[in-house]
Amino acid sequence: xxxxxxxxxxxxxxxxxxxxxxxxxxxxxxxxxxxxxxxxxxxxxxxxxxxxxxxxxxxxxxxxxxxxxxxxxxxxxxxxxxxxxxxxxxxxxxxxxxxxxxxxxxxxxxxxxxxxxxxxxxxxxxxxxxxxxxxxxxxxxxxxxxxxxxxxxxxxxxxxxxxxxxxxxxxxxxxxxxxxxxxxxxxxxxxxxxxxxxxxxxxxxxxxxxxxxxxxxxxxxxxxxxxxxxxxxxxxxxxxxxxxxxxxxxxxxxxxxxxxxxxxxxxxxxxxxxxxxxxxxxxxxxxxxxxxxxxxxxxxxxxxxxxxxxxxxxxxxxxxxxxxxxxxxxxxxxxxxxxxxxxxxxxxxxxxxxxxxxxxxxxxxxxxxxxxxxxxxxxxxxxxxxxxxxxxxxxxxxxxxxxxxxxxxxxxxxxxxxxxxxxxxxxxxxxxxxxxxxxxxxxxxxxxxxxxxxxxxxxxxxxxxxxxxxxxx
Amino acid sequence: xxxxxxxxxxxxxxxxxxxxxxxxxxxxxxxxxxxxxxxxxxxxxxxxxxxxxxxxxxxxxxxxxxxxxxxxxxxxxxxxxxxxxxxxxxxxxxxxxxxxxxxxxxxxxxxxxxxxxxxxxxxxxxxxxxxxxxxxxxxxxxxxxxxxxxxxxxxxxxxxxxxxxxxxxxxxxxxxxxxxxxxxxxxxxxxxxxxxxxxxxxxxxxxxxxxxxxxxxxxxxxxxxxxxxxxxxxxxxxxxxxxxxxxxxxxxxxxx
Amino acid sequence: xxxxxxxxxxxxxxxxxxxxxxxxxxxxxxxxxxxxxxxxxxxxxxxxxxxxxxxxxxxxxxxxxxxxxxxxxxxxxxxxxxxxxxxxxxxxxxxxxxxxxxxxxxxxxxxxxxxxxxxxxxxxxxxxxxxxxxxxxxxxxxxxxxxxxxxxxxxxxxxxxxxxxxxxxxxxxxxxxxxxxxxxxxxxxxxxxxxxxxxxxxxxxxxxxxxxxxx
Ligand code: SF4
Numbered sequence: 026x027x028x029x030x031x032x033x034x035x036x037x038x039x040x041x042x043x044x045x046x047x048x049x050x051x052x053x054x055x056x057x058x059x060x061x062x063x064x065x066x067x068x069x070x071x072x073x074x075x076x077x078x079x080x081x082x083x084x085x086x087x088x089x090x091x092x093x094x095x096x097x098x099x100x101x102x103x104x105x106x107x108x109x110x111x112x113x114x115x116x117x118x119x120x121x122x123x124x125x126x127x128x129x130x131x132x133x134x135x136x137x138x139x140x141x142x143x144x145x146x147x148x149x150x151x152x153x154x155x156x157x158x159x160x161x162x163x164x165x166x167x168x169x170x171x172x173x174x175x176x177x178x179x180x181x182x183x184x185x186x187x188x189x190x191x192x193x194x195x196x197x198x199x200x201x202x203x204x205x206x207x208x209x210x211x212x213x214x215x216x217x218x219x220x221x222x223x224x225x226x227x228x229x230x231x232x233x234x235x236x237x238x239x240x241x242x243x244x245x246x247x248x249x250x251x252x253x254x255x256x257x258x259x260x261x262x263x264x265x266x267x268x269x270x271x272x273x274x275x276x277x278x279x280x281x282x283x284x285x286x287x288x289x290x291x292x293x294x295x296x297x298x299x300x301x302x303x304x305x306x307x308x309x310x311x312x313x314x315x316x317x318x319x320x321x322x323x324x325x326x327x328x329x330x331x332x333x334x335x336x337x338x339x340x341x342x343x344x345x346x347x348x349x350x351x352x353x354x355x356x357x358x359x360x361x362x363x364x365x366x367x368x369x370x371x372x373x374x375x376x377x378x379x380x381x382x383x384x385x386x387x388x389x390x391x392x393x394x395x396x397x398x399x400x401x402x403x404x405x406x407x408x409x410x411x412x413x414x415x416x417x418x419x420x421x422x423x424x425x426x427x428x429x430x431x432x433x434x435x436x437x438x439x440x441x442x443x444x445x446x447x448x449x450x451x452x453x454x455x456x457x458x459x460x461x462x463x464x465x466x467x468x469x470x471x472x473x474x475x476x477x478x479x480x481x482x483x484x485x486x487x488x489x490x491x492x493x494x495x496x497x498x
Numbered sequence: 499x500x501x502x503x504x505x506x507x508x509x510x511x512x513x514x515x516x517x518x519x520x521x522x523x524x525x526x527x528x529x530x531x532x533x534x535x536x537x538x539x540x541x542x543x544x545x546x547x548x549x550x551x552x553x554x555x556x557x558x559x560x561x562x563x564x565x566x567x568x569x570x571x572x573x574x575x576x577x578x579x580x581x582x583x584x585x586x587x588x589x590x591x592x593x594x595x596x597x598x599x600x601x602x603x604x605x606x607x608x609x610x611x612x613x614x615x616x617x618x619x620x621x622x623x624x625x626x627x628x629x630x631x632x633x634x635x636x637x638x639x640x641x642x643x644x645x646x647x648x649x650x651x652x653x654x655x656x657x658x659x660x661x662x663x664x665x666x667x668x669x670x671x672x673x674x675x676x677x678x679x680x681x682x683x684x685x686x687x688x689x690x691x692x693x694x695x696x697x698x699x700x701x702x703x704x705x706x707x708x709x710x711x712x713x714x715x716x717x718x719x720x721x722x723x724x725x726x727x728x729x730x731x732x733x734x735x736x737x738x739x740x741x742x743x744x745x746x747x748x749x750x751x752x753x754x
Numbered sequence: 755x756x757x758x759x760x761x762x763x764x765x766x767x768x769x770x771x772x773x774x775x776x777x778x779x780x781x782x783x784x785x786x787x788x789x790x791x792x793x794x795x796x797x798x799x800x801x802x803x804x805x806x807x808x809x810x811x812x813x814x815x816x817x818x819x820x821x822x823x824x825x826x827x828x829x830x831x832x833x834x835x836x837x838x839x840x841x842x843x844x845x846x847x848x849x850x851x852x853x854x855x856x857x858x859x860x861x862x863x864x865x866x867x868x869x870x871x872x873x874x875x876x877x878x879x880x881x882x883x884x885x886x887x888x889x890x891x892x893x894x895x896x897x898x899x900x901x902x903x904x905x906x907x908x909x910x911x912x913x914x915x916x917x918x919x920x921x922x923x924x925x926x927x928x929x930x931x932x933x934x935x936x937x938x939x940x941x942x943x944x945x946x947x948x949x950x951x952x953x954x955x956x957x958x959x960x961x962x963x964x965x966x967x968x969x
Binding site: 052055072075076078079080082083085086087088089092093102108109110114158159160161164177178179180182183184187204205207208209211212215216219220235236238244245246247249250253254264271272273274275276278279286289290291292293294295296297298299300301302304305306307308316318322323325326328331 | 756758759761762763765766767768769770771772773774775776777778779780781799803856857858859860864865868884885886887892893894897898899902919920921924925929930933934935936937938939940941942943944945946947948949950951952953955956957958959960961
């Protein structure tokens with residue numbers, strides 16, 4: 026057998042940690058129950074999903090026009106708009122703004138796009154402090170980790186671990202495992218940071234083209250702090266986050282938090298349409314928006330894969346995934362874990378890097394069932410499996426298409442296909458079994474590690490029904 | 499999705515047995531045919547049929563899947579329902595054939611076939627409106643509905659509706675009922691560790707109900723779960739509930 | 755980086771766009787709750803996230819607010835003297851803890867704002883019954899930080915401006931026609947987080963307490 030990949034090793038490790046697994050299970054159970062309680066009326070839920078899907082699909086169908094409109098309106102509102110093709114370009118833009126202001130530090134609200142950019146690392150290499158202020162992000166940054174969930178970044182950590190971590194990193198603060206006290210400590214530490222921060226960074230949940238407005242959902246208030254206190258605010262977002270009209274926002278706001286954490290609404294919904302005006306007393310004096318492509322326009326070019334871009338990053342697919350709950354977010358080795366990561370990452374980074382992820386799905390469909398914008402996640406996984414072994418690679422925009430096609434596997438499927446479509450040669454039973462077995466010569470043991478092997482019947486259904494005289498045409 | 503308006507009861511239907519039932523669980527197929535015949539429906543079983551093409555489809559080998567699917571389309575030409583004792587294979591034909599044949603010369607035929615597909619329990623409940631009489635002993639049963647029956651075919655409640663007609667059957671509901679058992683076709687082979695963790699939980703939860711019998715409408719799931727039950731019985735001395743396809747279970751309990 | 759702009763737009767424009775069915779896009783959930791029902795729902799939702807809700811009327815709201823300040827043991831209260839409510843409170847300053855008026859730019863008194871203000875009082879543009887939400891628009895008189903930095907936020911809501919849903923509020927108040935402020939906010943409770951082991955904690959970054967006075 027080939028050398029196990031990093032993903033394989035991580036999966037095995039993760040599965041071995043029974044305590045962490047139990048922790049994830051409990052956390053996901055809570056999130057699933059909370060969501061379910063938010064949608065007591067299934068017909069209403071389905072109608073809202075259809076509406077949210079239509080809003081996002083409509084926006085994507087007009088994407089270039091809406092981006093230009095967004096830019097025009099933001100500019101009119103006094104927001105400076107920047108475009109970046111790659112994460113490196115986006116990082117350079119952020120750096121450039123910071124240098125212009127001689128800023129040595131940046132305080133961040135939660136932003137998955139900034140994770141995608143690897144912004145913290147990029148800035149730190151250049152001697153600039155990038156501080157996470159979302160409590161979960163703050164915790165994992167203290168421990169030198171990356172988020173294991175897009176909504177609840179520190180979901181993999183237990184209260185005890187966090188208590189220890191705080192005490193280790195802030196020896197002046199007495200040890201406590203009281204969540205209120207831990208939170209209060211974080212508040213104190215970060216208050217001082219907000220007070221002094223020259224630049225604040227945030228993500229964007231929705232950008233409204235019609236009004237030139239950046240919308241952010243959050244519970245803690247750190248998003249508001251990051252976008253209000255520092256004199257400069259930089260927002261980073263993927264180009265797909267735009268919607269056409271202000272009236273598109275209420276339905277999306279109605280379905281996002283309910284799908285994500287099972288809250289009817291988040292504590293704060295923050296709509297930013299510009300920097301401080303001359304007569305205003307607070308707010309940043311400069312607001313920037315960085316629009317990042319990073320592969321999105323490539324995904325955009327395929328009518329089937331395009332659905333990936335409808336995503337509003339609620340995390341519901343992750344919360345409901347039977348694979349994620351067992352292996353946790355870090356095993357994926359990606360910025361976005363779970364089902365959304367499984368479809369997004371191989372498209373963003375190519376099949377060579379993350380193509381293995383698309384096998385890590387039983388295609389059970391739990392993700393697609395809960396997705397608020399009805400992204401057919403299993404179908405896209407299936408499509409990417411096709412892309413990874415297809416021969417007509419010119420017909421897909423997916424990077425590294427066809428590179429996972431292995432001659433032996435392909436030959437087996439061809440042989441199988443031949444016999445299963447030529448019943449005159451029919452001896453389907455024995456043949457198929459042998460052929461399919463050939464597909465996985467080294468892995469047959471995996472099945473029987475926890476299960477007994479299935480036994481072939483003495484007489485096939487074909488034979489038995491023939492013997493019973495069932496008509497055959 | 500399950501039909502919103504159901505056709506009247508037909509005189510004649512096709513039966514697509516699925517390759518898994520053909521090779522490993524033929525008794526489920528025979529029972530299904532017997533259940534259908536008892537409702538005075540003429541069953542045609544085209545002997546040339548093989549497999550719906552799903553294994554290749556789910557592995558990304560679309561040309562190979564299409565070749566197999568194309569053959570099946572030819573074997574079921576008449577405009578009559580096709581009944582399939584598997585949510586997974588029914589889902590393949592009903593929801594994925596249209597995708598697989600998009601833009602192909604025989605797209606119309608594929609769509610036509612897709613529209614005639616019924617999962618067995620759906621057909622028994624919605625079209626034939628069967629009335630069952632329980633002749634069996636009292637038994638506690640756990641139901642595992644396959645993900646494709648639940649989410650692709652939208653027929654999750656049909657087994658319970660059928661079991662509800664059996665006076666001596668007590669359905670026990672397991673925790674995490676709607677969660678995947680970890681089979682997923684090639685998933686069980688390509689991701690053996692994750693699959694094993696999933697089936698371990700599934701067996702745990704089913705066993706916790708105390709049910710002595712498990713039924714499902716999909717033999718893939720049954721092969722996975724019952725294989726794990728048998729293994730645990732052999733190696734850990736745990737009780738192994740009897741696992742059966744719903745057709746086999748129903749037939750055993752209701753024929754005189 | 756205008757190269758990036760051109761390149762991205764060019765790629766997006768070169769794609770044959772899918773035709774999408776957007777008929778479902780405009781559908782609005784219709785709820786028709788009368789005022790009493792709106793107040794009931796608003797209150798229930800707010801209380802569910804640990805916000806305080808007090809009822810009052812035109813005659814006694816001032817006493818109500820004064821009483822709240824007293825119960826909370828506030829040493830001072832930050833507000834704008836220019837709003838309808840702020841004016842009256844300022845005229846009756848004797849009933850209240852020391853009043854601070856938000857009159858300078860944040861830079862000029864940031865330290866005091868951050869570390870020496872006990873509570874901020876704001877008016878609201880309206881409320882949303884369905885979700886238990888306050889609508890606040892930033893303005894020269896009532897800047898963004900007034901409802902953000904102090905540990906307690908007291909908000910006064912005129913119950914005539916309580917709308918059933920967010921969509922309804924946007925429509926009725928004509929947000930689009932008016933043009934949005936630099937910062938429009940929906941606030942649905944005190945600052946909270948469940949990031950530590952899913953245990954709810956309040957006052958992470960924003961106000962620890964939210965007190966709503968319905969008038
Ligand atoms: S794919 Fe759907 S469910 Fe998953 S994060 Fe995106 S919007 Fe949410």
